[in-house]
Amino acid sequence: MTSLQRVANRPTWLLSRANARAQALLADAFAAEGVRGYHFRLLAALDELGPASQAELARSTGVDRSDVVATLDDLVGWRLARRDPDPVDRRRNIVTITARGTTRLAGLDAVLDEVQAAVLGPLTAGERAALVRILAKLG
Amino acid sequence: MTSLQRVANRPTWLLSRANARAQALLADAFAAEGVRGYHFRLLAALDELGPASQAELARSTGVDRSDVVATLDDLVGWRLARRDPDPVDRRRNIVTITARGTTRLAGLDAVLDEVQAAVLGPLTAGERAALVRILAKLG
DNA sequence: CTGGATCGTTGGTGATACCAACGATATACC
DNA sequence: GGTATATCGTTGGTATCACCAACGATCCAG
Structure with missing residues (x-):
């Protein structure tokens, strides 16, 4: 697609292009499952944290409360979660995964695995490990 | 911010988080200059390609024609570019950078340099080079 | 009891990315 | 010359993620 020399070696540019490609694949894969990124994030948080208030969910996922x-x-x-008064x-409400x-979350994990493989296909195992390590360090 | 174990080592997740942080810094820096990403991309393309049609700009930058x-x-x-009938x-129109x-583009380059430094601060020189190489390979 | 904080909800905006449709124009072919 | 197809620029639209403001209800410390 784009081949602007001015930005070709800019890390932020390369990062944004790589991310755009990855997110496009992921969005398509999630769309085929009828969900979006935010849905996955909330389900993952509920599975990991157990029952939580909405504000806790917002804080633990970084998704805005609204x-x-x-x-x-x-x-x-969709009956993937339940909301009860605290x-x-x-x-507060207490939110619980059903x-x-x-089950749905496990299915989405499998989808995620496929997307990782597709996105990272061009890299060697060593490069994948290095990418993960470096990106984690940027956190 | 978020600390979901389920995704903590997923490359696509790490990529999206790193990108989000980088883009936030870049968007703020650009906003302080009164421009957005798309403005920069079009100026960069005009500078590099010389006068071009809008469709050529779209193709060379990956930005949708609309x-x-x-x-x-x-x-x-803003008088940063000129549009003349071909x-x-x-x-067609022929678009030319003024x-x-x-001058504005050069200023934005400097802004970009600062953002790169801020984003990549935590990395060693070797890690930066590796990141660039790997991300470029993902292209 | 009051003031300040937290919660969930409603409503809003912006940037990027992408798509559809249309009138005007260009071009190849019959 | 006419027709079919393609391209252009424009207008209009949608989606996702990210973020913000405001408000009534509730909680808690002083």
């Missing part, structure tokens, strides 16, 4: 609301509306509508604090949600 | 129109409206409005083909545009 986007947690909208995404969770979908998940609850008996301890009336301001068995359906857990 | 987004080229909107972005170019800004650039022309005498050879009445369907002297103001060239």
Whole structure:
């Protein structure tokens, strides 16, 4: 596609192009499953944290609270998660992943595995490991 | 911010997080200059290609034609580029970077340099070189 | 009891990326 | 010359992720 010399070796440019390609593949794969990135992120957090308030979900995933609301509306509508009032604090809901949600999440993990393989196809095993290490260091 | 174990070592996840951080810094830096990513991309392409049609700009930058129109409206409005009818083909405009545009582009290059340094700060020189090489290979 | 903080919700915006449709123009072919 | 197909620039639209503001309800410390 683009071949602008001015940016060809700029790390931020290369990062954005690589990310764009990866996200496009991932978005397509998720779309085929009827979900988006935010859905996956919330399900993953619920699976890992156990029942949590919406604000906890927002903090643990980095997704804005208002986007947690909208995404969770979908998940609850699909019966992948449940929302109950918190008996301890009336301001809160407690969100729980359902068995359906857990199953669905496992399916999405498999989708993710395929996308990793597709995105990283051109790299050697050593390069993949180096990429992961370096990107993690950028965190 | 987020610490989801499920995705912690997924290359696509690490890539999206690293990119998000880089783009946030870049967007802020560009915003302080009154431009966006697309503006920079079009200016860079004009500088490199010389006068070009809008469709050529779209193809060389990967920016959709309709987004080229909107972005170019800004650039022309700021007198960073000029749009003239192509005498050879009445369907086309020929777009040219202005002297103001060239000067502005040089300023944005400096901004980009600073952002690279900020984004890549945590890495050693060797790691930076490896990152560039690997990301370029993903292209 | 008051002030400040937190929660969930509603509503909004922006950047990037992408798509559809249309009138004007160009070109190859019959 | 006419027709079919392609290209151009424009207008209009959508989606996703990311982020922000405001508000009523609730909680808690002083």
